[in-house]
Amino acid sequence: MPDKIAFLPPKKSVLDRRDIIVSDLADLLPKGCLVSEPRGLVPFETDAFIAYRNVPLAVALPETTAQVAAVLKYCSRYGIPVVPRGAGTSLSGGAIPQSDAVVIGLSKLSRILDIDYANRTATVQAGVTNLNISEAVSADGYFYAPDPSSQLACTIGGNIGMNSGGAHCLKYGVTTNNLLGVKMVMFDGTIIDLGGKALDSAGYDLLGLICGSEGQLGIVAEATVRLIAKPEGARPVLFGFQSSEEAGTCVAEIIGMGIIPVAIEFMDRPAIEICEAFAHAGYPMDVEALLIVEVEGSEAEMDAMLASIIAIARRHGVSTIKESQSATEAALIWKGRKSAFGATGRIADYICMDGTVPLSQLPYVLKKTGEIVARLGLRVANVFHAGDGNMHPLILYNINDPEDAARAEEAGNEILKLCVDAGGCLTGEHGVGIEKRDLMLHQFAKVDLDQQMAVRAAFDPQWIMNPSKVFPLEGRPAA
Amino acid sequence: MTAKAGTPLADIQDALAQKRQMLAFEPLDLRPVLGTTGNTTIGGVFATNASGPRRFVAGAARDSLLGVRFVNGNGEIIKAGGRVMKNVTGLDLAKVLSGSRGNLAFLTEVTFRLLPVPETSATIVISGLDDAQATAAMATALSMSVEVSGAAHLPETVRGRFLGGALPPEPATVLRLEGLSASVTVRAEKLRAALASFGAVSTIDPEATDTLWREIRDVYPYADQTLRPLWRVSVAPTAGHQLIAALRLETGVDAFYDWQGGLVWLRMEADAEAGLMRHFIKAFGGGHATLVRATPALLATTPVLEPQPEAIAALSARIKSKFDPAGIFVSHATPRGMAGRP
CATH class of the missing domain: 3.30.43.10 (Uridine Diphospho-n-acetylenolpyruvylglucosamine Reductase, domain 2)
Structure with a gap:
């Protein structure tokens, strides 16, 4: 590139x-x-x-x-x-x-310090992986809710830095909604403790600021997170549609009706083919778009919720409905979804976008995304968290072909601008990082960014913390 | 939903009720406790992060707030956040403004998340538990996969004030369930079976459930037309009853518990006893206390908000100076701010 x-x-x-x-x-x-x-x-x-x-x-x-x-x-x-x-x-x-x-x-800060079921909290060092927390409490019937696809590897410190989400945050929220406290080291080595096992803390909501600050406000060394009792059961169901638009409007109607499943994931045909070839999850191959809708609770609850969702899907021309019949099948369905990025990486280089749009705009944005990519002679696979409008178009290209790479970057930028113009944002869970830094002025006015940078400087007046990221290099305040 | 900050909360709730939507965090209304009148505004709700019983499952006001427009101390109009649930584009300034009590900037517009009103609800009552047993019962309930959406303990001194005295005799530990009716029935059955060993279990209907949790939310027992000191204390759920037990050995207090025991509303007989309160909060694992109501004389001499450690206070002052360099947003930090007025 x-x-x-x-x-x-x-x-x-x-x-x-x-x-x-x-x-x-x-x-x-x-x-x-x-x-x-x-x-x-x-x-x-x-x-x-x-x-x-x-x-x-x-x-x-x-x-x-x-x-x-x-x-x-x-x-x-x-x-x-x-x-x-x-x-x-x-x-x-x-x-x-x-x-x-x-x-x-953070890799050596990998100890779980305290698990407190009566207060439903876990306190861990920041290098503990996301999945480690859930695994440590699973046998006792609990889990940690945010579940980014990289949860096997990614750390809780990184999750806080990026305010990570995942497929199941439609119901349980993202990192910021599940974080109770941190021990953080400021730029100058000062150690501060924020929050704890209480649900809210005194003073300004500094935890809320730190979450998603991309390593620019300090380094989190320890975190206290909420644990949640595992549901009695969970059942992912596959809904196949003959067009992405139908699937998109179906999602908007499910949420609009006030039904909040645990997860609603979307895949278009290229994504289905890639994931099925990798995971053999039993995805239907004769559809243009697939929704994975997961409901949870007791059998009676799942039946009741599914009945409402199926009724809505039928109104939107659903052509296949497939319920998982066993825990193994359910695990395969999720394995296929969560390996989407890795599986795509096996067939092509890709850049993954992360724009989020209001649900009502999903069908429109999907259609325009297809047009942008086709115009530039590229291919795209869409696999994303539809329930909260968090899109992940994977733009496929060849990293060794500079022209192809330039076109992919151009397509990515156009798609993100499309998301912002549709009332959404540049990034739902991956963060701005270096990738989307120079697009920030498309979403924010200069004065908005100036306010953010001023607050940033309250934490790190010298701008030494991850300084090349998030904010455009031009127009920064003097350090 | 997006609203101008001065929109009366009542107007918003009326509009939402017609579409069977709600603010999941159940904004509380302290006007009866404070003896104030006037219109609560949506801006005030977010500026004070005013959150009720469902907070421990559905998040606080700050968790529902998606985006804001505000005027900073320089008179600049600024927007932060957006209209979508998932958004990590830049610093989350909406969070730091939520709960800042008008001390950083002037909120002019708020965009927030809605949730559907549950189809039905029920409350399971366990009668006769002391504060420690109640804490254990609530922890048991929350360890189960039944999605309790309210967990409060109402000791005998306050129990008769709820539902016009209609709760069964003896202290009441109350657990709310909400959702599809088939599901609530199943979960209520599971919960009753699991909690029978703690004490006598009864169930109250959806209508009384609505009333009861509104009364818990609005601290109904202490809407007593007095200015006796009233504290709002937030600690770890298992620490609430320990705090009260320790205070009782020193002074006269009356209290009840929400948020599984982690939110304690307590009324002192005479003095606010701020020093004692803060000493014990530290001793039982930390948290914070806000003096919500007291006589003008006490308010003038008591630190109303929890004092901050030095490094955090200094950081907070720097943040304040970045929003409001000239210090024109003066925080009186008075309990009146809790009433939900910007």
Whole structure:
């Protein structure tokens, strides 16, 4: 892909002092917690947004909150940029470093500190993976609700940074709705505790600001999250349609009728073919669009809710209805959906968009997306969280063909502008990162961004925290 | 739904009721407790993050708020957030404005999420539990997959004030279920069976359920036409009754519990006892207390809001200066702000 998105120019004062910085950081960290050799740095040069890469100056892998604080205190003293990194699964380049940056990785902060069923909370270090939390409490009948597709790998710290969602957040909300407290290290090494096991905390809603701040306000070292009792049962049902528009209007009507299933996922024909070939989930192959609707509760509840949903689907010309008959079948249906990105990666390079639109606009935006992609001679597979309007068009291209890559980026930008113009936003759960940074002025006026940047500066006046991300490089306040 | 901030809450609720929609966070109305009148506005609801019993499952006002338009201290008109549920485009300024009590900016427009009104509801009552047993019973109920949407404990001193005295004798631990009627029936049965070992179990109908939870929401027992100090305390659910037990050894207090025991409304006999209160909150794992009502003399001498640790107070002051450099939005932080007026 052409190097169109610029990073901040590296600070010469930092690069020139590289050896001293590495040596100083080594003094602050235990043995084996600092990576500075060229080969060791390679895994940290990009994340799941592989179109860009930069080798960082060094990578710190602290084992304690105090070590995170020591590294940040040092970096702020010398104006060294810092890029926080969870598992590196960002789809927007949130964890891609810059060449003068110290990456602070969370991988060694991987302990579950406290599980409290009476208060239904778990307190974990930030490097614990999303799925680890649910697995730790599953046998006792609980789970942690946000479930991004990368949940096997992604960390809770990264989830907080990006305010991650997932398929099941239609009912349970995204990270910000499930986060009760954090221990966070500020840019200068100050450690603050926000929230806790109580449902709300005193003063301004700083937790709400931190969630989704993409590593620009501080580094979360510990988090307290809500646990939820697992439903008695859950049943995904497949609804096949002969057009994407019909499926889209069906979704709008389900939600409009006041029915909130746990999840409504959408796949168009290319996505169905890709996922079925990979997961053998039993998806119908003779339809143009597929909805996976999951209901949960007791058998009686699921039957009642499904009856209403089926009635609506019939009004929209549903051609196939297939209920999962066993837990294995249900797991396969979700495996197919959650492996969509990985399975797509097997057949082509792709960029994944993340715009969110009001439900009433779904059919229109799907149609226009198809037109944009066709005009540029590319292919698209749509697989996304339809219930909350969070679209994920995967634009397929060849990363080794610069012209193809440029067209893919152009298509992506047009699609995101389309989402904003339809009353939506650039990103529902992947974050702005580096990828969508330069589109921010399409969604926000300058004055809106200035206010956000001013608040950002209240946390990090030196702009050392993940500074190349989120806000356009032009028009920033002087640090 | 998008509304101008000055729209009366009552108008919004009327419009929503016609479409069988609602604000899931059940905004509370403290006018009866404060003895105030006037129109609650939707802007005030969000500015105070005023959230009722369903908060512990459906989130607070801040969780329903999708986007805002506001005027900052420089007179600039700014928008933040948007119209869609999922949105991580930039910093979530709507969150920090929600609950900021008009101290950062002037909200002019709010966009928020709606949920359908449940088809029906029921309340399971367990009678005769003390505060500690009630906390255990509520934790049991919430460990089950029955989706309890309200969990409160009404000790004997307040029980008679609810539903015009119609709750069964003895302290009442109340659990609300909502949803499709077939589903509520099944879940109520499961809940009754699981809680029978705690005490006598009874069920109240949807109409009385609506009234009861409105009375819990609006702190009905303490709408007593007095200015006796009233605290709103938010702690971990299992800490609420410990806090009350500790306070009782020191002073005269009356209290009841919402949010599974984590939201405590407590009325002091005479003095506000702020020092004692904050000492015990820390001792039982942290949280915060707001003095919602007191005599003018007490209000003038008591820190109404929970004092913040130094680093957080300094950060909050920096954030304030970024919205309002000249400090024109003066926060009196008075309990009146809780009534839902911007």
